Every structure is written in structure tokens, then in C-alpha cells.
Amino acid sequence: GDSVTQMEGPVTLSEEAFLTINCTYTATGYPSLFWYVQYPGEGLQLLLKATKADDKGSNKGFEATYRKETTSFHLEKGSVQVSDSAVYFCALSVDTGGFKTIFGAGTRLFVKA
Amino acid sequence: DGGITQSPKYLFRKEGQNVTLSCEQNLNHDAMYWYRQDPGQGLRLIYYSQIVNDFQKGDIAEGYSVSREKKESFPLTVTSAQKNPTAFYLCASSTSTASSYEQYFGPGTRLTVT
Numbered sequence: 001g002d003s004v005t006q007m008e009g010p011v012t013l014s015e016e017a018f019l020t021i022n023c024t025y026t027a028t029g030y031p032s033l034f035w036y037v038q039y040p041g042e043g044l045q046l047l048l049k050a051t052k053a054d055d056k057g058s059n060k061g062f063e064a065t066y067r068k069e070t071t072s073f074h075l076e077k078g079s080v081q082v083s084d085s086a087v088y089f090c091a092l093s094v095d096t097g098g099f100k101t102i103f104g105a106g107t108r109l110f111v112k113a
Numbered sequence: 114d115g116g117i118t119q120s121p122k123y124l125f126r127k128e129g130q131n132v133t134l135s136c137e138q139n140l141n142h143d144a145m146y147w148y149r150q151d152p153g154q155g156l157r158l159i160y161y162s163q164i165v166n167d168f169q170k171g172d173i174a175e176g177y178s179v180s181r182e183k184k185e186s187f188p189l190t191v192t193s194a195q196k197n198p199t200a201f202y203l204c205a206s207s208t209s210t211a212s213s214y215e216q217y218f219g220p221g222t223r224l225t226v227t
Contacts, residue, residue: 004155032213034215036218041220041221042220042221043117043119043203043205043218043219043220043221044156044203044205044216044218045218046215046216046217049213049215051213089155089156093213093214095211101158101216102155103155103156104155105153105154105155106153106154106155
């Protein structure tokens, strides 16, 4: 079945370090791919999305490229800040005659000053 | 400001009691969803609704019930039949259930049943 696998956390980085959070997926159709972010005690917010192969989503210095050949959607940021500390969820959504959105387990990021 | 409100933020109940979680949106979205989040896990879909007076079960609907009498409101009832109800509950909405549309989330309700 459809699924999303993302790297386990927590990931701990120093401020200004480079961030990569890996995400791979399996899907029967042609999914849209999303990264959501959850700050402590809050709901999820959309960070970025890509709806077709080779699309690059970007927002707030984060970016991810929809790679159909490797079924991946890795999240990257060149220089993290303390304020980026949060849980990041990779998700896919696919039309299969009905609604289906599947979330990964989440990766917690800690950024140290 | 448009958005989704969930109330209360924290809710405590005794085992065997039904409890209703509120979700209201003023985004004029057609679709609304309820998810359950447990520590270290992703979100799991409980119920969703694409239109007023219609809703469908998600992956873990047992022990839960919903209603959609108004476009803005999608309350979730956690019944005494839900074996492990303690969790963080998230409500979301979207303009459409098409796969390219993102979901907008409320701040969540943390339910503790003892």
C-alpha cells in the first residue's frame, strides 16, 4: 500500500548548519508531496509542496525536489536557525477514487545556538 | 483572520464518559478532517467530510463519531467504546479533497482519559 518513510529523529544541529531530512514514498498513483512543520503544542502548518515530478517546492529557506526516479522528497535548508526547531512531517496525497493523505512519522529537529 | 479553532486545548475525562471535541473553521472550506496523533507516530485519519451532511470513515473510525450539520463545524465525539482515547486530536480543512490541495490545521486538543 501507499506509505511514507522519513528518517528517524531527533536530529540535533548547531545554528547555521546544513539540514537534510530524508523522505521516501511508495504510491500507486501520481501523488502530490508535502512537508508540514509542527511547533511545540501547535497544529501542523504547510511548509512546502510539489505536485509533479521534478517540481521543487520552497519556502522560508527550505526546499525539496520531487524525484520520481528515486521516489524521494528530501527536505533541505542551507543554514538552520534555533527557530527552526520543530517536528517535520513528510506527506503524500493521491487520488484513488477517493481521498487519501498519508503522513510520515515525523522527524524532530533541535537546533542549538 | 481566517483559520481553524479547536476547543478546549486540554480536556480531561474519566473512563466510560463520552466527550465531544469542537472544530470550527471560517475559511469557507468544503472539506474537513479529524486526525489522531500519538507520540512518535504520524497522523492517522479518523473521519473526513467533503460536504455538509456527509462524512466518511478514515483508517481508525472505531469508537468515534462525527456530524457535519454546518459547513463551518465538524465536531468529533470520542465514545466510551474507544479503547485508548488519550491522544492529541487535530482538526483540518481544505478547499477540496483533490490530491494537490494542502490542509490547514487547528491548534489541536489534548485529551487525557483516566
